[in-house]
Amino acid sequence: MAAPRNLALLGTGIMGAHMARRLAQAGFVTTAWNRDRAKAEKLTPFGVSVADAPSAACEEADVVIVMLSNGPVVEEVLFSADAGGRVPADVMKPGATVIVMSSIPVETCQAQAPRFAARNVGYIDAPVSGGEPGAHDGTLAIMAGGDATLVEGLADVFAPMGRVTRIGPVGTGQMTKLANQIIVGGTMAAVAEALHFATKGGADPAAVRQALMGGFADSKILNIHGARMVARDFVPGGPAEYQLKDMRTAQTLAAKNGLRFTLLDCLVGMFGSMVDRFGTGLDVSGILREVEHRADGKEKP
Template sequence: MSAALPSIGFIGTGIMGGHMARRLSEAGFRLRAWNRTAEKAEALANHGIEIAASASAAAAGVEVVICMLSSGPVCDAVLGGRDGVIAAMRTGATLVVMSSIPVETARAQADACARRGLGYLDAPVSGGERGARDGTLAIMAGGEAGTVEELAPLFAPLGRTTHVGPAGSGQLAKLANQLIVASNICAVAEALLLAERGGADPARVREALLGGFADSTVLRQHGERMVRGDFTPGGPAKYQVKDTSTALRLARSLGLSLPIADAVDRLFQNLVDHGGADMDHSAVLVELRRANRSAETALDA
């Protein structure tokens, strides 16, 4: 890789990826971007980013390809195959998958890259749309330590990077993150619903809890969303349940029982099943209200 800032192909410019691509361009990197919904990528032309006609065109000839797609199957469909991104990348380039995907998918991608003489990192992120916009993401990197160090200038405009182990370890860290976040969101939603039903002002209860042991980023950001009733997606519920379900499948394969994660996964799945797939994951409060109304109706019947 050259001593100058590496050229980047950016695959996936949605809610978070668009902000990340913009920040990299503003930091001086030369980018070529592609998105399945073309309009989302085209808006980045105003930030000096070249728009590619296909994912493989975005990947051709650049030194680093960043993938920020929605799921493991989507990543595999875009990255793999004779006409995919990995096949289009030049020898010696590095693929950085910042999507949240299954651990085994990341390891298989790393093997595929190694066979073609490509570097590979799985480097999923946490921090939501706000973190992507402000460059405060937590980046959990799996792969060779030297590759993480080499790409430090690339990660710097996006957030704080921690190397957590070999390929697949970034996804393990992200699954741990998602279990904590999802559980915390559900706990905050239950607490605010309890306050609301008991006759207190949920907004004032949330304010009272700030700074105490119950304080958290979730209480501050998602608790605020809940009291305002603003569920415009920063992190859509359908992606939250994707991650909790992935974590539970991995846990079962390791012989683990995670009862809290099971309950949280069911709650988010119910939110998705009742029309909340594209709402922010803080809308789990809406599902709790719905479930309690249903229970009350059944008792009154």
């Protein structure tokens, strides 16, 4: 089938901006919308058009990509009247497809999909992992839930952003992202504790990290976030509050399924305390500060 040529991207934050840029550079006619218009306007040198309202971005789009902060915001933007007085979901063309790449609850996706189906609009949940570096380089891991034919037919749309894997029906993309976040949170905390343990024992944390790379303890988190911990660079590429949001969502879903996971509960407690203690606006690698506080009670910058 011919590639859809008109794309809308709602949400040009830390990751959405890179995704919009890459889509435009790949040749797609790309229109972006963001609550803070100035953020979207930074993309105009790359050929991205800027819409005044979500409905204006969506009405001519073959594919609408959603990259907003959480489930309630996604619901509000798609199904409420915007500044132009129109509801974005109602102005989408029959045959268009919505791809929700935000991390939102499984049940939210499963509730939204039939509402779009009633409008003859396809729906895929396709959250991502890889953070700002992955969005910048087009190497995101994309976890898709939805009709197999629909996902396969949009391979060229996903390609500029990363590698897509279809997991199953709608909602399974979000389920996979939650599994990802348990692994990410656990590994992040383990790297932070290991580096602080070694540092307090008199070892150079930079040398410790270098020594561990290539062994069984190696990981992207040790490589990328371990370097940030060593440099104490906690400017957000992946905000800690988003990691906490996802792990709390996983915790809630686990409870609904009659499950309780000790590690997940511990991680929610650690990241929750970190956000409460140090505020929002820290990168996930800032969990090192929480580890330090718990280990020796002395806060560092």
